[in-house]
Structure formats: C-alpha cells, structure tokens
Amino acid sequence: MTRGYRRLLPIVTMGFGVGLVGVSLAEILLRMSGRIPTGIPFWASVTTSAPFALYLMIGGYWLKRSDVPEVRYPRVLAITMTGMMFLGGFFTIIGVTFRQVGVVETLSPIRWGLSVGGGSGLLLAFLNAQRIEKELASERELIRSAELEERRELLNYLNALLRHEVLNTANVIEGYATGLMESLDGDEKDNAATIRRQARELTVIIDDVRFLLRAAGENPSMEPTNLSRMLRDELTSLQDRHPEVDIDRDIPDEVYVAADLMLKRLLSNLLENAVEHNPDERPWVSAEVSVTADTAAVRIEDNGPGVPETVQSDLFKPVQKWDDRHGLGLLIVKRLANRYDGRIELTETGPDGSVFTVELPLATT
Numbered sequence: 001m002t003r004g005y006r007r008l009l010p011i012v013t014m015g016f017g018v019g020l021v022g023v024s025l026a027e028i029l030l031r032m033s034g035r036i037p038t039g040i041p042f043w044a045s046v047t048t049s050a051p052f053a054l055y056l057m058i059g060g061y062w063l064k065r066s067d068v069p070e071v072r073y074p075r076v077l078a079i080t081m082t083g084m085m086f087l088g089g090f091f092t093i094i095g096v097t098f099r100q101v102g103v104v105e106t107l108s109p110i111r112w113g114l115s116v117g118g119g120s121g122l123l124l125a126f127l128n129a130q131r132i133e134k135e136l137a138s139e140r141e142l143i144r145s146a147e148l149e150e151r152r153e154l155l156n157y158l159n160a161l162l163r164h165e166v167l168n169t170a171n172v173i174e175g176y177a178t179g180l181m182e183s184l185d186g187d188e189k190d191n192a193a194t195i196r197r198q199a200r201e202l203t204v205i206i207d208d209v210r211f212l213l214r215a216a217g218e219n220p221s222m223e224p225t226n227l228s229r230m231l232r233d234e235l236t237s238l239q240d241r242h243p244e245v246d247i248d249r250d251i252p253d254e255v256y257v258a259a260d261l262m263l264k265r266l267l268s269n270l271l272e273n274a275v276e277h278n279p280d281e282r283p284w285v286s287a288e289v290s291v292t293a294d295t296a297a298v299r300i301e302d303n304g305p306g307v308p309e310t311v312q313s314d315l316f317k318p319v320q321k322w323d324d325r326h327g328l329g330l331l332i333v334k335r336l337a338n339r340y341d342g343r344i345e346l347t348e349t350g351p352d353g354s355v356f357t358v359e360l361p362l363a364t365t
Helices: 003-032 042-062 068-096 102-181 186-217 227-239 263-276 326-338
Strands: 223-227 244-250 258-261 284-291 295-302 343-350 353-361
Touching: 003 042, 003 068, 003 102, 042 068, 042 102, 042 227, 068 102, 068 284, 102 186, 102 343, 223 353, 227 244, 227 258, 227 263, 227 284, 258 353, 263 295, 263 326, 263 353, 326 343, 326 353
Parallel strands: 244 284
Antiparallel strands: 223 258, 284 295, 295 353, 343 353
8 A cells, every 4th residue: 555545544544433423413413302212221322432433533633643653554444444343243233133113223333333343443453553663663673782783893893903903013114114214314214204104194094093983883971071171171282282383262161061081082183183284384273162051162263274165065074085184083073073962064264264163062960
C-alpha cells in the first residue's frame, strides 16, 4: 500500500467513529421522541457502547499524531475492522435470529457490536503497534551499540598504529636528519634540514589526526568548564611560544560553558591559527568573550592577510588537500565545537585581518 493511502487510514477510522456516534445520537432522538419505547436495556446499551464509538472517532485523529509510524496503519485498521466484524457480525446474527418488533430494535445490538468491537480493536491495535515499535527500537539500539563498539575499536587501533608505527618512524627520520645536519655542509646540509622540517610537520599532522580519532572514539562527558580561566591560560602559552605577538584581551571573570578538557585544544588551535598564518612584522591577536542568556561567544581577531575566498567554503571541512595556510587545526576546532553543541564561523576576513567566532552553550547551574 502506498504512502498516500496509508495517510487516509486514520481518516477512515475516524469516519467509522463519526458514523457510529451519529447512529447512536439518531437512535436516542428517535426513542426520546416517543416513537420507540425506551428502557434500561437501551440506555445500558448506549452508555456502554458510546465510549468505544468516541474512541474510534478520537483515536483515528490521535493516531496521526502518535509515535506510531505510517507503515503500521494498515495493520491498525485491519485489527480494528476485525474487531468490528467479529462483534458486529455476532450481534447481526443475534438480531436476525431473534428479530425484534422494529428495525431500530434489530439494529441496536448491531450498533453496539460494531462500536465495542471497533473501539476495542483500535485500542488493541494501537498497543500492539507501540509494542512492536519498542521492540524494534531496542533492536536498533543494540545494533547501534555494537556498531559504535566496533567503530571505537577500529579508531583505537588506528590511533595505536599512528602512535607506534608512523609517529615513531617520523621521529627516527627527524633524529637521523638532525645527525646528518651536524656532519654535512652546503646543499647536503640544506637537504637534511628539509628532511627534518618535513618530519616535524609530519609529526604535527599525526598528532592532529590522533586527536581527531580520540575525540571521535570517546563518549563526551560535559561539565561546567571555566572558559575564562582556560582562555587566559592559552593566551599566556601563546605569548610564551610567540613573544613577538601583541595580545589584547577582554575576558569577563568566571564564564562557565558545558564542555570538557578538550576545550583547551579548541582554544589553542584557534589562537595558533591566528598567529601561524600571519606574516605581519608585528603580529596582533585579540581575544574577546561576550555572554548572552544561553551562550558564550569567543571572538578571535588577527591582523593577518585574511582567508582567500577560494578556500573559505572548505575551511572547516575534511578535504583531500589543504593549501599552505590551513590544515587540520580548524577542522579540529569545528569538530570540538560540534562536540559541545556549539558552532564556529569565519565572521570577518579581508586584507586587514580575520575574525573567527565560536559560540558555546553556557553551563547550567
């Protein structure tokens, strides 16, 4: 059955309910008019069947707004119809076998059977659909847990492989290149220096990749983290590594965000990016924190040459090739911002510098 037909099934169910409620009201009006005698059996029949008819009418409307998926609608309607046919058919036989004085008296038990059978069928169908969905959700959760565990094991293996094999090899290459530099001169010494520089850059890349693998393989545990103190510490470290950089700061006291210790890497990469790609003779970096009702925004500004328009769209994406200005550093910042349910964007850029802004949710106290 196509999806379009499935969407009509709750309306069909509502239609049954509306019809049975209408028949009940018509029967009440006829009997109250005095044309047909009333009595305790009739009122007992109406009062016991009316809730089921109303449930059919309201339940069909509610079904579209429940968590039961559309693919279950045909089964729900089938069980509802089965209940109506079972009790309705039974009381049809009763009505025909023991025919009363008039048509209304004959149809009254049939109406009761259709109402009670349909309402009961819909209730059972709804409960059955919910049970199936819970079982499927449990199965999906088990499968997802198994897949996550396999993924975590693979990431841990790749991390270990990078650490024990690739990183160690890069360190060995750097060590031999350093030794060669001491015993060579001229072009050969320059070549050895190039080998050492490339080995060091490879070490940095390996370290970044291992960090991404570790971040992807962990289940984050967020807690209130002092953004103000961590940013001040990272600015101090930046000044120690780059004493030639002028640093301005505007950081309120005691700003806490929902994060973990990896927030330190987000801030350090963002600050290092502002300095590393700045060829100005007098590099300058500004760090500013502003707070709203729900978020804290970290604004990092520099006086570098700006980000080329050709790479702006891929600045935070894992691409196959980076230029010599941007690599894994900003990708790590993006992944960590996502980890904290925050966001990062290149707010401004041009020949006079760039501004990167990171928004993070404030910690709830």
